[in-house]
Amino acid sequence: METNNPISLYIHIPFCAHICAYCDFVRVGYHQDLAKRFVVRFKEDLSLRQGQMFKSVYIGGGTPTALTLDLLEEVLLAIQPFLTADAELTIEANPENFSEDKIRLCAKFGVNRVSLGVQSVQSRLLQLIGRKHSLQDAENVIRQLRENGIDNISADGMYGLPTQTVSDFQETIQWMIDQKLPHVSLYALTIEPNSAFGRKHLSSVDNSLEGEFYQLAIDMLSAAGYDHYEISNFSLDNKESRHNLTYWHYDDFAAIGPGASGKENHRRYTVSKNIHRYLSEGIRYDEEIVLSLEDEMFEFVMMGLRLKAGIERKIFSDRFAKDIPDVFFGAIEKNTKKGWLKLSDTHLTASAEGRLFLHDLLIDFMEVEITDA
Ligand code: SF4
Structure with missing residues (x-):
């Protein structure tokens, strides 16, 4: 990676x-x-x-x-x-x-x-x-x-x-x-x-x-x-x-300070929330997670669908070497039928209703099993 x-x-x-x-x-x-x-x-x-x-x-x-x-x-x-x-x-x-x-x-x-x-x-x-x-x-x-x-x-x-x-x-x-x-x-x-x-x-x-x-x-x-x-x-x-x-574009961001969360190089972390510990010890993390490709594809969708502009398919495929409908075909098809998602040649976007029920919509994306990732 x-x-x-x-x-x-x-x-x-x-x-x-x-x-x-x-x-x-x-x-x-x-x-x-x-x-x-x-x-x-x-x-x-x-x-x-x-x-x-x-x-x-x-x-x-x-x-x-x-x-x-x-x-x-x-x-x-x-x-x-x-x-x-x-x-x-x-x-x-x-x-x-x-x-x-x-x-x-x-x-x-x-x-x-x-x-x-x-x-x-x-x-x-x-x-x-x-x-x-x-x-x-x-x-x-x-x-x-x-x-x-x-x-x-x-x-x-x-x-x-x-x-x-x-x-x-x-x-x-x-x-x-x-x-x-x-x-x-x-x-x-x-x-x-x-x-x-x-x-x-x-x-x-x-x-x-x-x-x-x-x-x-x-x-x-x-x-x-x-x-x-x-x-x-x-x-x-x-x-x-x-x-x-x-x-929302799921780019990398660094974090400094107690309780701050960052995402860098396929790793998400939260700096120690304990302020005294933060001040007296070297960098400590309360949480540190190595993100798998599956985690990252899901989180990319989770963040991107919050935006009215939605997800640019090319950015997804540049990042993951897969087209988004190839990964999430069933979830996209089901939610498109409900009127919650729209897939165009360039974008995957959530409708206003889809964004209102984003939590429910994303459950279908969580259930996807990525077999050849
Ligand atoms: S106490 Fe909490 S909500 Fe109030 S200003 Fe401080 S951080 Fe913000």
Whole structure:
């Protein structure tokens, strides 16, 4: 099997100024000494990749903007030699701690995309889920980003929150449209057992209400000119997340930081989630899987069908030396008859309904036995 350099890099900064009620990510409350040790360790990990150049780097977390100005500067400075000339450099930010001096610093170091954790425009819902920002904070950050030349802004929104009504969510989507944000990502609340919500035994909203929220967002954003290019993502003017397209195109991506997952050279890994272990030991993985050809063909389909554009048959055959219907003939035929899939000379795509039921659709692809791979 050939080996390639990954084309994207994900960096996980595991600090948050406070912990949200629904959160089950790898994160700890901000602590300056730990943050300093993290940045030293991050630079060591990054230096192991000397000579690699990334088309996209995504600084996520956690909350990267929880870092103090000097530590954020160290992170941004360290990344510079690894960026291609036209790289997309994204930082995740929470409105309450993305101060103007941090925004200026980001602009100075070439951050050209910001993913902003807005979630909702109702202060009662923000309080309920443990977010500390106000709508005014979010609007100020968006204005300051634009004043500093960072126009490529994505907002995260959540639906299915406790007590959230359809009209609450409608207001949130309308606000995103009014702000002319070029990218919107929407997520249904999932109650994770290790979150504060999980410990209080809250349950998620029922499927039909969740479907109503989702359909409302699709209708409103589509009418406003957004392209629903991926199941949970919408873009204006082709401002898709280039970084996330790496995942959906099943290309290789590197990962640095506790709990970060990468895929490189037919191997998927998750770095140790334990932050103290991460800081005190060499690189440790909680999970490391060598991907078989069968795994990779299935995962390629699983990721590619999330996209409205679907899978380019030529890319599949270039990568696996097989045409996609030769591998998955039965699954494609069955789901084409249901109206969930369409196979053209160039592409395999899922219909809007197929993407809605992607989980069910993929079961047929899992059952395929590849005999001569
Ligand atoms: S949801 Fe995001 S900001 Fe909130 S605690 Fe989790 S990682 Fe931090």
